[in-house]
Amino acid sequence: MGRDRFRRQSLGALYSRIKQARILMVGAGGIGCELLKNLVLTGFGEIHIVDLDTIDLSNLNRQFLFRQEHIKKSKALVAKESAAKFNPHVKLEAHHANIKDPQFNIKWFQGFKIVFNALDNLDARRHVNKMCLAADVPLIESGTTGFNGQVQVIVNGKTECYDCNTKETPKTFPVCTIRSTPSQPIHCIMWAKSYLFTEMFGMSEDEAPEFDHSEDTENAKEIENLRKESQALNGIRQSMGSDDFARKVFDKVFKDDINRLRSMEEMWKIRKPPTALEFDGLSKAAEGTSTSMAQQDQKVWTQEENFAVFCDSLKRLSSRLQKSRLKTLKLPPLPCSHSTKMTRTLWTSLQQVRIFAPSHSALKHDQNLTSNKWLATSSPQLQRPTP
Amino acid sequence: METSNQPVAEAPVTNGTTSTSNGAVPISNGAIDVSAQEFAQAPLSEQYDPGFQGQTQAQVQPISADEIALYDRQIRLWGVKAQEKLRTANVLLIKMRALANEIAKNLVLAGIGSLTVLDSSMVVEDDLGAQFFISEEDIGKNRAEAAAPQIRKLNPRVALQVDTEDIQFKQPDFYAPFDMIIATDLDIATLSIINASCRLCSRPFYASGTHGFYGYVFADLIQHDYVIEREKSNRPTALAPETFTRSIVATSTKKENGKVIEMVTKREMYSPMVLANTSPLPAEQTNSRRRKLQVPPLLSCLRALWEFYTISGNIPSHSHADLALFTSLATEKHKELQLPTETLRSDFLRSFLQNIGSEIAPITAFLGGQLAQDVINVLGQREQPIQNFLLFDGEEFKGPVYALHPIFPDMDSNLNPPVAAPAVGAEMAMAMPV
Numbered sequence: 001m002g003r004d005r006f007r008r009q010s011l012g013a014l015y016s017r018i019k020q021a022r023i024l025m026v027g028a029g030g031i032g033c034e035l036l037k038n039l040v041l042t043g044f045g046e047i048h049i050v051d052l053d054t055i056d057l058s059n060l061n062r063q064f065l066f067r068q069e070h071i072k073k074s075k076a077l078v079a080k081e082s083a084a085k086f087n088p089h090v091k092l093e094a095h096h097a098n099i100k101d102p103q104f105n106i107k108w109f110q111g112f113k114i115v116f117n118a119l120d121n122l123d124a125r126r127h128v129n130k131m132c133l134a135a136d137v138p139l140i141e142s143g144t145t146g147f148n149g150q151v152q153v154i155v156n157g158k159t160e161c162y163d164c165n166t167k168e169t170p171k172t173f174p175v176c177t178i179r180s181t182p183s184q185p186i187h188c189i190m191w192a193k194s195y196l197f198t199e200m201f202g203m204s205e206d207e208a209p210e211f212d213h214s215e216d217t218e219n220a221k222e223i224e225n226l227r228k229e230s231q232a233l234n235g236i237r238q239s240m241g242s243d244d245f246a247r248k249v250f251d252k253v254f255k256d257d258i259n260r261l262r263s264m265e266e267m268w269k270i271r272k273p274p275t276a277l278e279f280d281g282l283s284k285a286a287e288g289t290s291t292s293m294a295q296q297d298q299k300v301w302t303q304e305e306n307f308a309v310f311c312d313s314l315k316r317l318s319s320r321l322q323k324s325r326l327k328t329l330k331l332p333p334l335p336c337s338h339s340t341k342m343t344r345t346l347w348t349s350l351q352q353v354r355i356f357a358p359s360h361s362a363l364k365h366d367q368n369l370t371s372n373k374w375l376a377t378s379s380p381q382l383q384r385p386t387p
Numbered sequence: 388m389e390t391s392n393q394p395v396a397e398a399p400v401t402n403g404t405t406s407t408s409n410g411a412v413p414i415s416n417g418a419i420d421v422s423a424q425e426f427a428q429a430p431l432s433e434q435y436d437p438g439f440q441g442q443t444q445a446q447v448q449p450i451s452a453d454e455i456a457l458y459d460r461q462i463r464l465w466g467v468k469a470q471e472k473l474r475t476a477n478v479l480l481i482k483m484r485a486l487a488n489e490i491a492k493n494l495v496l497a498g499i500g501s502l503t504v505l506d507s508s509m510v511v512e513d514d515l516g517a518q519f520f521i522s523e524e525d526i527g528k529n530r531a532e533a534a535a536p537q538i539r540k541l542n543p544r545v546a547l548q549v550d551t552e553d554i555q556f557k558q559p560d561f562y563a564p565f566d567m568i569i570a571t572d573l574d575i576a577t578l579s580i581i582n583a584s585c586r587l588c589s590r591p592f593y594a595s596g597t598h599g600f601y602g603y604v605f606a607d608l609i610q611h612d613y614v615i616e617r618e619k620s621n622r623p624t625a626l627a628p629e630t631f632t633r634s635i636v637a638t639s640t641k642k643e644n645g646k647v648i649e650m651v652t653k654r655e656m657y658s659p660m661v662l663a664n665t666s667p668l669p670a671e672q673t674n675s676r677r678r679k680l681q682v683p684p685l686l687s688c689l690r691a692l693w694e695f696y697t698i699s700g701n702i703p704s705h706s707h708a709d710l711a712l713f714t715s716l717a718t719e720k721h722k723e724l725q726l727p728t729e730t731l732r733s734d735f736l737r738s739f740l741q742n743i744g745s746e747i748a749p750i751t752a753f754l755g756g757q758l759a760q761d762v763i764n765v766l767g768q769r770e771q772p773i774q775n776f777l778l779f780d781g782e783e784f785k786g787p788v789y790a791l792h793p794i795f796p797d798m799d800s801n802l803n804p805p806v807a808a809p810a811v812g813a814e815m816a817m818a819m820p821v
Contacts, residue, residue, distance in 0.1 A: 003515040006745040010599035034752060041517050041748035058459045061496055064541055086519045146464050147760070147770075184644070298452045 003087070007043055015043070021113040022046040026099050026128055028079040029053070031142050032118035033063040039116075040083045046091040048112070051076040052098045100127050109135035117141045122167060129154065129162035175223060180261055181271065195226075196253065199233040200240075201321055240318045246311045250279050282307045450474065454544070458498055469767025475500045476766045479562065481554050481570040481581070482506050483530040485517035485746040486597050489755025490569060490762075491538050497763055501546035503565070504538065506531040507553040517748045559584035567762060569593045572746075575693035579661040582607055586659060591765060594660060595758050598692075599742025600781035601685055602754040606761070606773045607657045612636065613768045619649040632656045632774055632790055655774055663775060663791040664690060672789065673725050683785065684717075684731045685778045687724060688739045691716035702743050713740065738782065750781045757786070 007015050021044050025036060028051040039047055053075045055066045065082035066075070080094035097103070109115065109131045117139060119125050125141065132139040132154065139154040141162055154161050177183070178191045236248045258276040261267065286304040291312040293305045301309065450471055455462065462470050476499045480487055483506040495502060510525045510533050520534035531549045539547050554570075554577065562568055562584050570581050570593070578594045585592040591608040619640055628634040637652035658666065668686075672678050694716050695703055703709040714736060721731045757777070764770040779786045 002512050005513045006516045006599070006747055009745045010742050010747050012741075034756075037519055038748045038752050041519060057456055060542075061458050061461055061498070064492055064496055067540060068543075085522055087515075088523075296452065298455055 003089075004043060011042075018045075019043055020045050022048075022111060023114045023116065024048045024050070024109070024112040025116045025118060026050050026124070027118035027120065028063075028065070028075040029059070029118065029120055030062050031144060032075075033065045033079060035116060035118050035142075036065065036079055036083045037086060040086045040090050040092070043087060044090060046093070048093045048095065049076045049079055050095045050097060050099050050104070051079070052096065099124055104131070106131060106135045109137055112137055115139045119143075122169075125162055132156070133161055175226065179226070181267065196233075199230060200237060200249065201317055241322060245318060246314045247279050249314060250277075250310070255279070277303075286311075454498070461497060465763070465767055465769055469763075469769055470498065472767050473500075473763060474498050476566045477501045477503075477564060478567045478569065478762070479503045479505065479565040481568070482572050483518075483520075483534050484514070484572045485519075485748065485751040486595060486602070486755050487569075487571045488518050488520050488534065489751050490571070490595075490759050491520075491534070492541060493756060493759030494762065495538055495542045495545045495547075497759070498542060499545060499766070501548065502538070503548040503550055504531045504534060505550040505552070505554060507551055517746045517751055519748075554581065557584070559587045562590050563588040565590060567591050567593070567766065569595070569758070569762065572596045574696045575660070575664060576697060578605075579659070579664075582660045592660075593758060593762065595754060597746055597750050597754055597779075598739070599745035599747055600750055601688075601739060601742055602750060602779040602781070603685075603689055604754065604758050604761070604773055604777040604779075605660055605663065606775050607659050607663075608655065608765060608772060609657055611655045611657070611765060611772060612652055613655075613765070613770065613772065615651045615653060615770070616648055617651065619647040624649065624651055629653070630790070632792065653771075655772060657775055658792045662793045664693065666791040666793045668724055668726075669790050669792075676727070679726055680730060681787075682724070682726055682730070682789075683778055683780055683783070683787065684721065684726070684735050685739070685780055686776075686789070687717050687721035687726065687731060688736070689778075690720040692743065694720070703740060710740070750779070753781070754779050 004015070007018075011018065023039065023044050023046070025032060025039065025047060028036065028049050032049075032051065036047070036049065051074070054072050055063075055070045055075055055078060057068075057071055059066055060068065063075075065079045070078045074094070074096035076094040076096045080092045084090070084092050095104075115128060115132050115137055117125055117128050119128070129139060129141070133156045136156050138156075139162075141152040141154055143150055152162070153159060173187060173190055178187050178195070182188050182191065232252065236245070236252055239245050239248055254277040258274050262273050262276070267273075282304065286307045289304050289308040291308050293299075293301060294309045294312065450467065454470075454474070455467070458470055478494060478499055478501070480491055480494075480502060483491075483504055487504070487506075491502060491504060506529065508530055510521055510528050510530050512526055514521060514530070515523065515526075518534070520537040521530070525533035529549075529551045531551055535547055535549045539545075554573075562581070568581065568585050568590055570578055573581075573594070573596070582592050582594070585607070586609060589609060591611065592606070594603075594605040596602060624635060624638050626635050626637070633653055633655050635651055636654045639650050641648050641650065667673070668682060672682060691713055692702070695709075695713055698712075699709075703713045717731060717736060718728075721728065757779075761773050765772050773788055774790050775788075776791045777786055777788045
């Protein structure tokens, strides 16, 4: 009789090994919440949870360890708190951190009997795969999308590993479609989110993986244009904080660019040409339009409402970026003992990452500013700092 | 988030009068011929028929922007219309063990309208092993009452009721207010009575249970219509039977992103559990030796276990007499199903007997996920539902579905070719709502 009666009954001798096992779960999202419940109820001795993410409203329909009052809190910590109630005999350890952080080294991985991947991205999966192979620890890899899912067991020297098969890369869009001839809403969203937003509020060379930069002739021309455009946007960026910042961005995107596109006549032989917008006219028409419209994301906005939200968003983003810059400018002094050129370059670029990176996360949660998340996810930039 | 209550463009018409009093509603839409009986069975479809304003929807608010934000990820998967059907559904869940914990979690998170959990027994220490809504201090309390506060916290939008009366005392009309009845971890006699009551008031019924590593899901949806969306093919879709239980009853088309999408309404016919439990395997599963070898011995063992309980009023103990009786029943059932004797291996029998009565979280999670997803699809009238018996073996990690029906006509003589293969023996897709 008792809490572990059925585990003993069904698992037999295996159960005593489970009770002694120290295991790691990477990711506390959709799969992670379910998995953690099952691991805790199965009675694994010690379970470590690593997740760098925070809880969002749209998680609550499936990540049952989280509730409304947990929004914006650490997934790893809340998952630990909630799951601990399922079985008081299990030792739980939560790490609100990136699995790629140096503290999670090979030696650390070697301390686990099994590692479970419950991740949502290729990059982290590959990393854990490598670490587990190096540490010689079995890895159970998983993923779902829609009604489908898969689980794969990876054991060094016995099975194929995660990277033994090439993985389908996320969908990309040709730059010219995104930039000049968008035909679906997603094209405009990609353009705004992955290009324009980064140019305005992020690092200039922060490349979005969604862009297809393959060098065919048409694309090559577009990429050259993008470089010019980048410079133009940089000019506008300098006026951030001033009164005519919104007008400058607006004129660039909705007037000058449109007029330039319209001038390419052969482009509009089979397509409907776009219409340029006037800032002054719209500004007058949108007078008195409430910016609370931005909260109503299920309603189709009028042009005036769009305009009001556009201006309001630019204003709020600019002030947020400036505030976060002030916060993070105070970096520790340059370590003088390591004054090789490489360290210096790395340090300079690190500073840039620290300064510019918050612009992305500023949109989400301010607490990310101080987390390691950005340093880690921005690491590709460390190799090629801006001149 | 609680302040805004913005209706969406697709909000259904909810005010107005109803045309009948007993749920039998005439339909004006010519595309789909819906019988009165079927309508009573699936009253959730009413709000999407422009000719109907049902009484059950009279008080229902249209889906709000808050809900769309909360359910965003699943609405992307099954659409806002299916979500609207879900949110008015009234579900009864019988017996609150680990499997039912999973089902309750999945349905409540998905945002059904209301859930009634029914259990008359007390929490004992054994329950703490795989049930996650209860803890040590709940020992001695009623199982449904102990679980209720935790279920509520998962999604305060869902109305939760608790019923502590023994299911044996319920009259057939008890089931009528529910849109869906799910009974878990019960014996065949009780399941058959519930199923019969559900048939009397035309309510879809699921039965499910686990024994350690093994489990099953049975569905009796009586008659169920659902829509499959697919890109329109050049070949016209014939309104004809596809299998001996399924037929295409209507088609219509719509345009989406420049593509023509065909919406195919299919109808599945079901049998009650008492008949399915004595039915043979479908012919194409037994017409070759290779296929017979693939049928897991679990089916024979489950039937043997139910019969054992009917005979002795208990589950088999480790006594010689019990083991001998169970083994002879399993052998008998295996023969009845025309399965080869060598697939009823002694190591499987031993493992099955070892697991009887047990519940372990990974298995209840999987089966509860599978069942809840099927229920969600059925309520939303989308996707092929289970037809009609899913066997789950957690040791082998296999979950074939067999259509078990008392009458099994020779398909070739009754159906015009070409006939698609019936949905039997198919490996199930892992569909935990994560």
